[in-house]
Structures are given as structure tokens and as C-alpha cells.
Amino acid sequence: MKHQPMASHVPQDPARGYQRVAVIGAGSWGTALAATLARAGVQTRLWGRNPQVVDEINRDHRNSAMLPGVDLPETLYGVHEMSDALSDVEAALIVVPSRSVRSVSRQVAEHAPEGIPVAICAKGIEAETGLLMSQVAEEELKTHPIGCVSGPTFAHETALGYPTSATVAFPFTYADRLKPQDSPAVRLALSLTTESFRAYVSDDLVGVEIGGAVKNVVAIACGMMTGAGFAENTRAALITRGVDEMKRLAEALGGRRETVTGLSGIGDLSLTCSSPTSRNMALGQQLGQGTPRAECFDGKPIVVEGEFNARSVTDLARKLGVSMPICETVRAILHDGADLGSAFAALWARPIEAEPRAMDLAFSHPATDQAIATLAERIS
Known part of the structure; x- marks a missing residue:
């Protein structure tokens, strides 16, 4: 008799990911995350500073400067205006170098829909303040839940669809404890999960x-x-x-x-x-x-x-x-x-x-x- 693996706990109410997500930053990791979201069926807009990079993403489905040799999903859409990237999205990822997190978060705050969760995908501590990247973002995005995505992830391997895992962390409110399937961490983890990208959930942002x-x-x-x-x-x-x-x-x-x-x-x-x-x-x-x-x-x-x-x-x-x-x-x-x-x-x-x-x-x-x-x- 063949034994079936034991099932892990599953919430009674079904969980669902976000359907419209903006990725802010068209570097190698931002492009890889945007490609992952698009492959998961999420309507994904990728914001980049460089119009030539954005044009190449839309025209050739490539970002040759950052991810040479990688074919990007045709459904991934690049934009150059921050307002276009954030219009009517349900969540956003900020994927820029740590030194740019504050200035970019300030721009996101001007255009992001009220209250959407924002995950920071930069790693570091702000030199001037000693703040973690999520704390920097919190100062600029006061009305938004702030979390992060982090893990052992080389961008090129992720973009090629190699099996990869990362952690999505947000603080859990009392409501999140009662209905974790509605929490930003769970919903974003589901949005990122594909046949090759496996996301885990944490409430320990620090x-x-x-x-x-x-x-x-x-x-x-x-x-x-x-x-x-x-x-x-x-x-x-x-x-x-x-x-x-x-x-x-x-x-x-x-x-x-x-x-x-x-x-x-x-x-x-x-x-x-x-x-x-x-x-x-x-x-x-x-x-x-x-x-x-x-x-x-x-x-x-x-x-x-x-x-x-x-x-x-x-x-x-x-x-x-x-x-x-x-x-x-x-x-x-x-x-x-x-x-x-x-x-x-x-x-x-x-x-x-x-x-x-x-x-x-x-x-x-x-x-x-x-x-x-x-x-x-x-x-x-």
C-alpha cells in the first residue's frame, strides 16, 4: 500500500494572491521578481528609470543589460512613469539599492493606492539613521503595511526558472492572526509562487x-x-x-x-x-x-x-x-x-x-x- 504524505495545515477559508502588482526597480532582481509574478499569472508592471530598458522589455521581452540571455514573459509590461506603474495595483515591491529606498519610497507614496502593502526587496541598514529598510519605508509610506522579500536568490537563476525559495515577511496584526489567508504576507507569497519559485511566510520582519x-x-x-x-x-x-x-x-x-x-x-x-x-x-x-x-x-x-x-x-x-x-x-x-x-x-x-x-x-x-x-x- 502506497502511503500518502501527511498534509500540512490549510486554512478553512481559501487564500488568494494579488492580481495586480507593481515592481519598482528594473535591475536584475527587480526584473527577476517581476518575471516570477508574471509567470504566476499576476498582472505585473515593472517600473524602470531608463526608458531604453523599459522599451526593450516591452519590445523584445528582454533586459539584456541586467539579465542577459533570459526571455521574459510577454505579459510583463514595463513602464517609465511611476504613476503608470502604481495605478490601480493591489500591492507593490520596491527593488532598488538600499541607498535609494528612501527616495524611491517617497515617490511611491505619491502615487500608490491608499493602504496597499509594500514589500522592500533591498537588504541593508540606512547609514545615517541606523534604520532597517522596512523602517525607512515606513517613514515615507505611513499608511501602508510594510514588509520584505528576502532569501537565497541569485537573480539570473530565479529568472531562468531554477527552483528557488524566499521568505515574505510582514508584521501580523490581530486580524491577520485570526484570518492569515487575508494577510499581506500570505497573499504576496501566493502571488509569487510558481512551479519553480516557492515562497514562505514570516511575521518576524526584523x-x-x-x-x-x-x-x-x-x-x-x-x-x-x-x-x-x-x-x-x-x-x-x-x-x-x-x-x-x-x-x-x-x-x-x-x-x-x-x-x-x-x-x-x-x-x-x-x-x-x-x-x-x-x-x-x-x-x-x-x-x-x-x-x-x-x-x-x-x-x-x-x-x-x-x-x-x-x-x-x-x-x-x-x-x-x-x-x-x-x-x-x-x-x-x-x-x-x-x-x-x-x-x-x-x-x-x-x-x-x-x-x-x-x-x-x-x-x-x-x-x-x-x-x-x-x-x-x-x-x-
Whole structure:
């Protein structure tokens, strides 16, 4: 007799996704998300700053600059005017670099239908304020539910329809608890779900966002050590201890440590730290090989989110009294002029600690001087 798999809990009332969604930002990830929505049968408008990009999307069903070689759904419609993108939509996704979230959110506020949910798909912490991206958006979009979409997602693979998962997070109101099928998180997750894209739901917006912000910094650290000639042991140690730094910061801000073990935390961290497809990993590798920052990426002005997050994440951690030694090491190298070899040697020579936080132990490293001298020389 063939056993049927046990069914998970399903709400009594059927849930339905949004039928009309705007994606604000025609970069690689914005285009990939818009393509996913369109393939799910959602009427999708993709807003882009560049009229040439918008024209190519509508004419050729391509965004060759951002997603070369990817055929986009013919039902995906590109627009250049923000008012056209947001007219009569039920939800919106803001998919722009973290530095642009505030200004773009302000534009969205001028044209978005009253009260529609807005999900932020940028990862980071605003340098000037120490606010998460959702908090930045909340200041500009005061009457809208604000959430985020985050997870281990390379845009090109998502756009090609490779099996991919991400988390949709919104705070849950009392009404959302009673009828989760009507919540913005559930409805947007259903809108994004296709035969290849699987969305999960979370109510821990802080925990999800912290994972997305910190993982970029840890990925630069992994890239630096890989570029310096080290291998899997080193990267595994950095990933694992990077997760601990995520947990500490998330918890300090009211998030749940459990969230960091999910897609937006460990999932995104392991992806970003494992492939030079990640700009953060790639930057770190080049720096670890001794390439000056100005010459990385062949001198092209490539935006690397972790480079900015290294400062904003550690600023916030310092304010909260949270220890984040890996992120502090990356910041010291990128922004404070520290020597890469000496900085990482000092990281490895820190006092010996207990891994379970509850033990609260720390002892002097028995070979501090030797560790610093040996590692600094090897990395240099």
C-alpha cells in the first residue's frame, strides 16, 4: 500500500494572491521578481528609470543589460512613469539599492493606492539613521503595511526558472492572526509562487531583514580569506560564526534567533558566501588577492551592498552593545585602513569563548602572538 504524505495545515477559508502588482526597480532582481509574478499569472508592471530598458522589455521581452540571455514573459509590461506603474495595483515591491529606498519610497507614496502593502526587496541598514529598510519605508509610506522579500536568490537563476525559495515577511496584526489567508504576507507569497519559485511566510520582519543585511558583510569576509588562499575550513568557520553575529543583532532588535536559521539567514548567507556570482564574495576575493579597491571589478563602479553595510551594521551593533567581530574586521579593512592580514590574524587570536552563549566564558588565547604573526604573514 502506497502511503500518502501527511498534509500540512490549510486554512478553512481559501487564500488568494494579488492580481495586480507593481515592481519598482528594473535591475536584475527587480526584473527577476517581476518575471516570477508574471509567470504566476499576476498582472505585473515593472517600473524602470531608463526608458531604453523599459522599451526593450516591452519590445523584445528582454533586459539584456541586467539579465542577459533570459526571455521574459510577454505579459510583463514595463513602464517609465511611476504613476503608470502604481495605478490601480493591489500591492507593490520596491527593488532598488538600499541607498535609494528612501527616495524611491517617497515617490511611491505619491502615487500608490491608499493602504496597499509594500514589500522592500533591498537588504541593508540606512547609514545615517541606523534604520532597517522596512523602517525607512515606513517613514515615507505611513499608511501602508510594510514588509520584505528576502532569501537565497541569485537573480539570473530565479529568472531562468531554477527552483528557488524566499521568505515574505510582514508584521501580523490581530486580524491577520485570526484570518492569515487575508494577510499581506500570505497573499504576496501566493502571488509569487510558481512551479519553480516557492515562497514562505514570516511575521518576524526584523529577523528576516537582519539576516539580509549582515550576510553581505560576512560574504566579503569569506571572499577575503578565499582570495588570500584559504579554503573550506576557514569559510565554514566564518559562515557559522557569522550566523551567531546575525542572531545577536536580531535578538537585540526584537527579532527571533530562530528566524536567522531560515532562508533569509543561513540560507542567504550560505549562498552569498559560496559563489563569486555574489558581488560581495567577489569583492572580498579580489581584495584578498591584493587588488586595490579602486581596481576591483576592472575599475567599474559596481555597487556592493556589503561594503556600505559593513559600516552601518557595526554602527548599529556598537550602539546596541552587540559584539560582531567578523563584521568589525571587514569594516576595519574597508573603511579604517586596516591591513587585511593583520586584521584577520587578530580576529583568529581573540580570546577563547564558549560556543553556547549561556556558558558566558572567555579565556586568553594561549598562542596569541604566534597566531597573529603566522596568519598575518600567510595572508600577506
